[in-house]
Amino acid sequence: MLHAKKILLGVSGSIAAYKAALLTRLLVKEGCEVKVILTRSAAGFITPLTLATLAKNPVLTEFADPDSGAWHNHVELGLWADAFVVAPASANTLGKCAGGLCDNLLTATYLSARCPVFFAPAMDLDMYRHPATRRNLETLLADGNHIIPAGTGELASGLSGEGRMAEPEQIVETLRGHFAQNGRLAGKTVLVTAGPTYEAIDPVRFVGNHSTGKMGYALAEYAAAQGATVHLVSGPTHLSAGHPGITLHRVTSARQMYEAASGIFPTADLVLLAAAVADYAPAHQADRKIKKKEAVFSLVLEKTVDIAATLGQDKRPGQLLVGFALETDNERENALAKLQSKNLDLIVLNSLRDEGAGFGHETNRVTIFGRDGRTYESGLQPKKEIARTIVDIVIQKFGHEREKSVS
Numbered sequence: 001m002l003h004a005k006k007i008l009l010g011v012s013g014s015i016a017a018y019k020a021a022l023l024t025r026l027l028v029k030e031g032c033e034v035k036v037i038l039t040r041s042a043a044g045f046i047t048p049l050t051l052a053t054l055a056k057n058p059v060l061t062e063f064a065d066p067d068s069g070a071w072h073n074h075v076e077l078g079l080w081a082d083a084f085v086v087a088p089a090s091a092n093t094l095g096k097c098a099g100g101l102c103d104n105l106l107t108a109t110y111l112s113a114r115c116p117v118f119f120a121p122a123m124d125l126d127m128y129r130h131p132a133t134r135r136n137l138e139t140l141l142a143d144g145n146h147i148i149p150a151g152t153g154e155l156a157s158g159l160s161g162e163g164r165m166a167e168p169e170q171i172v173e174t175l176r177g178h179f180a181q182n183g184r185l186a187g188k189t190v191l192v193t194a195g196p197t198y199e200a201i202d203p204v205r206f207v208g209n210h211s212t213g214k215m216g217y218a219l220a221e222y223a224a225a226q227g228a229t230v231h232l233v234s235g236p237t238h239l240s241a242g243h244p245g246i247t248l249h250r251v252t253s254a255r256q257m258y259e260a261a262s263g264i265f266p267t268a269d270l271v272l273l274a275a276a277v278a279d280y281a282p283a284h285q286a287d288r289k290i291k292k293k294e295a296v297f298s299l300v301l302e303k304t305v306d307i308a309a310t311l312g313q314d315k316r317p318g319q320l321l322v323g324f325a326l327e328t329d330n331e332r333e334n335a336l337a338k339l340q341s342k343n344l345d346l347i348v349l350n351s352l353r354d355e356g357a358g359f360g361h362e363t364n365r366v367t368i369f370g371r372d373g374r375t376y377e378s379g380l381q382p383k384k385e386i387a388r389t390i391v392d393i394v395i396q397k398f399g400h401e402r403e404k405s406v407s
Contacts, residue, residue, distance in 0.1 A: 002176060003031035008081035008113075010106045011051070013041025015156040016088035016122035016165035020046060023087060023168035024054040030172065035077070036060065037106045039093070063105055074105055078112030083175060086110070087148070088122030088165045091133055098136035098143075116178060120148040122165030124157045148174050173244075176225065180245065183227025184395045190228040191268040192220045193261055193307070195235035197254045199281035201299065204289045211276035213237035215324075215364065218387035219272050220246050226391065231268070233260045235275055254278050254304035265311050270394055271321045273308050274348075280304060312343030320394055322346045335369055345371050345397065348390060368393060 007027050011020045020036070027034050034055040038048055048059035060072045078084070086093060086106070093106065097119070102108040110117060119140060127133060128150055137147055148171055151164040166174075180186070194216020198206040217239045220232040224245035232241055233249045235257060241248045249264075251257045254277045265271065280301035290297075308323045315321050323344040325335040328351065335349040349367045364386045368376040370393075378389055 002027070002172070002179065005030075005032045005082045005175075005179065006080055007032045007034050007175070008037065008077060008084045008109070008115075009034055009051075009055075010037045010039075010084065010086040010089075010093075010109070011042045011046070012039045012086065012088060012090040012093035012106060013045065014088035014090045014122040014165070015045060017042045017045035019165055019168055020087060021050055021054055023085075023171055024051055026168050026172050027175075028054065028056065033057075035080070037077070037109060039104055039106050041090075060105055063108070072105060074108040075112045077109045078114060081113065081115045083115050083178070084110065084113045084117045085120070085171065085175070086118065087120035087168075087171055089119040091121075091123045091127045091130075091136075094119065094121060094133065094136045094140065098139040116146060118146045118148055118171070118174065118178075120166050120171055121150045121163070123150075123163050124155055125159050125161035125163045128163040146174075146178070177244070180225060180227040183225070185223055185270075185391075186227030188228045188269040188398075189264075189267050190220075190223045190230045190270045190272065191233070191261060191264045192216050192223065192230060192272045193233045193235075193257060193275035193277075194220065195237040195239075196276050197235045197257055197278045197304075198252050199254065199278045199304070200252075200285045201282050202286035202288065202290045207278055207281065207301070208236075209276050209278065211235070211237075213239050213275075214362070214383050215387065216272070216274035217241060218384045219274055219390060222384070222387045222391050223270070223272075226395070228270070231264045233257055233264070233275070235277075254281060254307070258305045258307050258310065261307055262311065265314070269319060270398075271311065271319070272390070272394075273311075273322065274324050275307075276326065277307055278304055306342070308338070308344065309342040315343055320345045320397060322348065322390070322394065324348045324350075326350055326352065328352050332367075335367075339369055339371060346390075346393065366390075370397075 011017050035057050036051045036055050036059045038059050038061045052059045064071050096107045097110050102111050148166045152162045153164045154160050195213030196209045196211040198208045200206050220230050221243050224230045224243040230246045232246050249260045251260050281304050283300040283302045321344050327334050331351045335347050339347040347369050363380050364383050365380045366378050
């Protein structure tokens with residue numbers, strides 16, 4: 001969600017300025033372009049060189065460069081940013097911004113900013129509790145700014161209480177949440193299935209496959225980052241869903257996965273069926289462990305419910321259904337046949353014959369076929385990038401369907 005966002009980071013004079021280094025690093029890792037404004041007092045706590053190295057951009061401290069005389073245009077900075085984060089925001093800087101004072105580059109840029117502004121206060125306990133500080137925070141909120149509340153803990157003064165700047169990870173998560181509300185899938189409900197299913201033979205053994213669930217989880221994470229409400233129905237896997245927009249439903253068998261998915265399906269705008277569902281399950285499950293006696297052991301299997309085909313029969317207008325096909329022979333023909341027979345809008349094909357693709361790898365290579373006849377090829381990429389590609393294509397289709405309905 002933060003990829004390619006332009007983040008302006010304002011650092012004011014507080015011992016918590018050292019946290020700006022980690023915050024800058026985290027934002028850059030998210031794919032943000034970061035520019036830093038450092039007040040004179042903040043430069044006493046952390047050097048411009050440190051932040052410039054991490055941000056990969058020069059750090060700005062004055063209205064003009066003292067050596068070259070180049071003007072640092074606060075108006076342009078305010079227009080450039082997608083978000084302005086003041087972290088740490090000292091009591092002094094909070095007061096200046098609340099009162100409209102602008103005697104430094106940071107506060108002048110604040111008055112010029114047209115983007116959302118986030119303040120992360122950092123100061124000692126009594127300063128944070130002081131009525132003047134509380135009034136300033138209320139004024140900033142009333143002016144439409146965002147306050148990232150200070151945490152509670154040990155302070156630089158030796159006291160313990162409220163006033164610690166929010167941790168950099170929390171600030172990044174706040175930014176993610178903000179942009180997700182305005183994301184390209186905001187207001188959409190997404191159903192994702194992931195991982196294998198295990199079909200029990202007895203209480204000890206099962207029929208299963210080698211799926212890790214990595215692709216399905218990557219799809220869920222990226223859809224949630226785009227603002228969607230995501231329901232992730234997952235077979236047995238060690239993975240966990242970290243995004244707060246994801247509700248995780250853990251299941252074991254194909255029947256359980258179908259029941260969970262079919263309960264969510266009627267409200268879903270987008271369905272991504274990435275799970276490797278067992279095609280067959282033992283016709284009878286023994287209630288006790290089967291002892292090894294016979295030299296040859298026969299197991300009777302019966303078909304499991306075809307989740308994609310069953311849901312495809314009930315697909316409503318405007319609902320998008322994406323299936324996945326893992327093939328070893330006649331890949332294209334088999335994928336296109338599934339696209340039609342299961343009433344899918346897209347099918348994602350990957351072949352076990354492609355090196356670095358399929359189960360157990362961090363990478364994948366896919367071909368995406370659309371019902372409209374379009375084909376999308378990906379090179380060998382990390383599964384997270386493949387997930388982005390798939391969801392981005394779906395978002396384009398949502399826009400295309402909306403245009404058709406309007407016309």
